[in-house]
Amino acid sequence: MKVLEATGIKKCFGGVVALSDGNFSCQEGRITGLLGANGSGKSTISKIIAGVYSADAGEIRYKDRLVRYRNPNEARKDGIAMVYQNLSLVPDLTVWQNIVLGAEEKKRLFLDNKAAKNLSKEIIDQLLPGLDIGKMVYELNPGEMQIVEIAKAISAEPKLLILDEPTSALEKAQVKSLFRFVRSLAERGVAINFTSHRLWEVMEICDDIIIFRNGENVGSLDFERDGRDPERIVSYITGDVQKVKVSRERRKNGGKSVLEVKGLNYGKFLRDVSLDLKKGEILGIGGLAGQGQHELLLALAGNYPSVDCVATIDGEKVRLNRPANSIRHSVLLVPGDRELEGLFLKQSVYTNVIFPKLGLKHQPLFTPRAKYRKECERAVDVLSIKTSSLDMPVRTLSGGNQQKVVVGKWFSFSTNVLLLADPAKGVDIGAKRDLYGYIVNQVREKGISVILYASDTEELAEYCDRVLIMYEGQIVASLEGDDINEDTIIATSMRVR
Amino acid sequence: MNVAARMRTNPAFRFVDQYKKLFIAFLLIIFLFLLGEVTVSNFLSFAQLLLTVKLASFIALFGLCQMIVMAGGGGGLDMSVGYTATMTAVLTASMMDGRNENLWIAMLVALVIGLAVGVANGLLTAYVKLPPLVVTMSMSLILQGGINVYTAGANITGKPSPILQIMAAKSIGIFPNILFILLILTPVVMILLYRTKWGLALFGTGTNETAAYLSGVNVKRVRCISFVISGILSSFIGLLLIGNMGIAFKDMGSNYVMPSIAAVVVGGVSMNGGDGNYIGVILGAIFLQTLTNLLVAMGWGDAGKWLGFGIVLFILLIVYVNDIRSR
Numbered sequence: 001m002k003v004l005e006a007t008g009i010k011k012c013f014g015g016v017v018a019l020s021d022g023n024f025s026c027q028e029g030r031i032t033g034l035l036g037a038n039g040s041g042k043s044t045i046s047k048i049i050a051g052v053y054s055a056d057a058g059e060i061r062y063k064d065r066l067v068r069y070r071n072p073n074e075a076r077k078d079g080i081a082m083v084y085q086n087l088s089l090v091p092d093l094t095v096w097q098n099i100v101l102g103a104e105e106k107k108r109l110f111l112d113n114k115a116a117k118n119l120s121k122e123i124i125d126q127l128l129p130g131l132d133i134g135k136m137v138y139e140l141n142p143g144e145m146q147i148v149e150i151a152k153a154i155s156a157e158p159k160l161l162i163l164d165e166p167t168s169a170l171e172k173a174q175v176k177s178l179f180r181f182v183r184s185l186a187e188r189g190v191a192i193n194f195t196s197h198r199l200w201e202v203m204e205i206c207d208d209i210i211i212f213r214n215g216e217n218v219g220s221l222d223f224e225r226d227g228r229d230p231e232r233i234v235s236y237i238t239g240d241v242q243k244v245k246v247s248r249e250r251r252k253n254g255g256k257s258v259l260e261v262k263g264l265n266y267g268k269f270l271r272d273v274s275l276d277l278k279k280g281e282i283l284g285i286g287g288l289a290g291q292g293q294h295e296l297l298l299a300l301a302g303n304y305p306s307v308d309c310v311a312t313i314d315g316e317k318v319r320l321n322r323p324a325n326s327i328r329h330s331v332l333l334v335p336g337d338r339e340l341e342g343l344f345l346k347q348s349v350y351t352n353v354i355f356p357k358l359g360l361k362h363q364p365l366f367t368p369r370a371k372y373r374k375e376c377e378r379a380v381d382v383l384s385i386k387t388s389s390l391d392m393p394v395r396t397l398s399g400g401n402q403q404k405v406v407v408g409k410w411f412s413f414s415t416n417v418l419l420l421a422d423p424a425k426g427v428d429i430g431a432k433r434d435l436y437g438y439i440v441n442q443v444r445e446k447g448i449s450v451i452l453y454a455s456d457t458e459e460l461a462e463y464c465d466r467v468l469i470m471y472e473g474q475i476v477a478s479l480e481g482d483d484i485n486e487d488t489i490i491a492t493s494m495r496v497r
Numbered sequence: 498m499n500v501a502a503r504m505r506t507n508p509a510f511r512f513v514d515q516y517k518k519l520f521i522a523f524l525l526i527i528f529l530f531l532l533g534e535v536t537v538s539n540f541l542s543f544a545q546l547l548l549t550v551k552l553a554s555f556i557a558l559f560g561l562c563q564m565i566v567m568a569g570g571g572g573g574l575d576m577s578v579g580y581t582a583t584m585t586a587v588l589t590a591s592m593m594d595g596r597n598e599n600l601w602i603a604m605l606v607a608l609v610i611g612l613a614v615g616v617a618n619g620l621l622t623a624y625v626k627l628p629p630l631v632v633t634m635s636m637s638l639i640l641q642g643g644i645n646v647y648t649a650g651a652n653i654t655g656k657p658s659p660i661l662q663i664m665a666a667k668s669i670g671i672f673p674n675i676l677f678i679l680l681i682l683t684p685v686v687m688i689l690l691y692r693t694k695w696g697l698a699l700f701g702t703g704t705n706e707t708a709a710y711l712s713g714v715n716v717k718r719v720r721c722i723s724f725v726i727s728g729i730l731s732s733f734i735g736l737l738l739i740g741n742m743g744i745a746f747k748d749m750g751s752n753y754v755m756p757s758i759a760a761v762v763v764g765g766v767s768m769n770g771g772d773g774n775y776i777g778v779i780l781g782a783i784f785l786q787t788l789t790n791l792l793v794a795m796g797w798g799d800a801g802k803w804l805g806f807g808i809v810l811f812i813l814l815i816v817y818v819n820d821i822r823s824r
Contacts, residue, residue, distance in 0.1 A: 323711050327712075340707060341707050342708055344700075344701050344709075345704065347701065347771070351700065358697055359698070359714035365695075366693050367692055367693065367694055
């Protein structure tokens, strides 16, 4: 029996279309997987169903009734529970307090702690036997926290359970016991929506899958009927393999080494990463979202004081523990989250563009304003940043122009290596073309080297000379020459090949 | 382009938008004067205005310290300005002993005290990462204790040097001299903040610490320097304070701390950091002083003053809360 059916769902964020025509349905007692590349809309549709976002258009029928939830609580009361990717637990409460938080018995003034503890224990015993429900959440490891998060969702006894990347923090054994439990829930008639980047897991646990690409669902497979063929799934995810239009000749390997890193470690994000960037090369970093690509670029830019790694830049040893070190050796970062890491939103275009100069040594105490303004004007001109004056707060600019300002910060610096973290994210097509045009130009004319992380595989396939694939903080593959195409990049990212 | 966007790019609109908080502070002052003229007679006059500015000047001076540490963000606040000034005044009173030739020793002492307090505050907040409120409050208590110990044994003797008295207490014609100090200080502060490497780095750090750090700016040092400047400034304000009062006593600076923070808020400077217009702070100080005058004239006295300050702060914080949220 169909529990929920969503048809023609549309959702835009700002000017970016996240979902253009999303359709989804799930059935009682079945586990339905959602698959798709980064930004394909699979997470968005889950969140719309759970009431986190509201759809711009389209309708959702739940138990043959048209529904429109304004917030996750309404959905939860109706029996739709979602487990979030980023944890929503309160660290200073115990496990059982977190599980019943928000759903406490409201009958009396005081909480019925005994009943709450019993309920929590019952759920936890099935999910992760041996976990003490009296423990504080901050004492748990990430996997245990994820389990508590799931337990919290289950405590509301949902009819539809949405699991968004529930396994990313779990260890193998924990995944196994989670799957057993999810299966037993399904057997009790709960409909389950399961999203994961790990193709193997999806094939193991799901009964059927729906595949998203570019904001719409492009295919669905019933595993029993259609069989479990990973290559076929990948071809759905990537679409018809278009011949990649190479706008520039791919460089063959070789040349002088510009930046060399060996055995870079950072917490659980980066494990023994080594790379060797050649002069004039555009080196792509691919992989599923959140496999350590951002951390790699930040580490190379010197953002982590605790990173104990010495890089060789142009034959010189440089410690990567302060941004100033990397900048002095002309290794410059264009960070991925421009609002949090790149821009001073309420300051002017001028202040933003000249800001990195303030960190340089041997600069005059008083800023040479006339000179700086001239440089700033040049940057605005060359990058075609659309702003009415240099004194406009960056906040008032469009996303694409804001991104150009982030790139423009390094305009007057002599660049050796440019680290680009998803530079075209949330940027319109015109600005995207301007940005990549500028970068390719810099590579060709000035011989700079680039490390490019892009969540959009198309960008990697189009511009890179070599692509490294990251998975769980490690570099697991290096693609060169004809292997650099969307199909191979995605298949390798999902570890199919 | 829609209407709102077109309005945003219109220069006249941009001007009003950028300085709207200054206008608000200015209008509030005019409103208070008019209200005073209606309720108590003889409130609105040029002489009264000048007197108000003179009385407001110390709030404005301490407000400068607050503005600078707030501009760096991270909850910047300096609760120790009052007792730093008091400490300097109390220690230098007997050294100066009413003679100009001893002023340079007093200035040296002021520099040392200010530097010591500022460096300690700066290191503890920026490098050890303790909350500025707690650090500067503790510093304030330590200084207060030190002053109490020092003044417990003996009476504070001595007078300020005549130069300080002329600067802080006297007038040229009807214009109080301290007004000229503010007039000189304002462009100096604006140049320091808007034209120097450190000033721009401070604003950037206050707006977005991560972005500033990733741009290669040493955010810890930038913030530390703001506390050092605040310490030195407040110490020198102590010299003006004794010049104004003619004698030193043990709580002479402490009453200015809260109003100095209030003046920054009324002046429209964001407590989250990233901006700082000293003219706004001066207007804020004048507003608070006018409010005090009005309440005193209406017979509410000191109790009414604090009540009034509190209510005004609440209202303005609510009005400005949108700016905080939109960050």
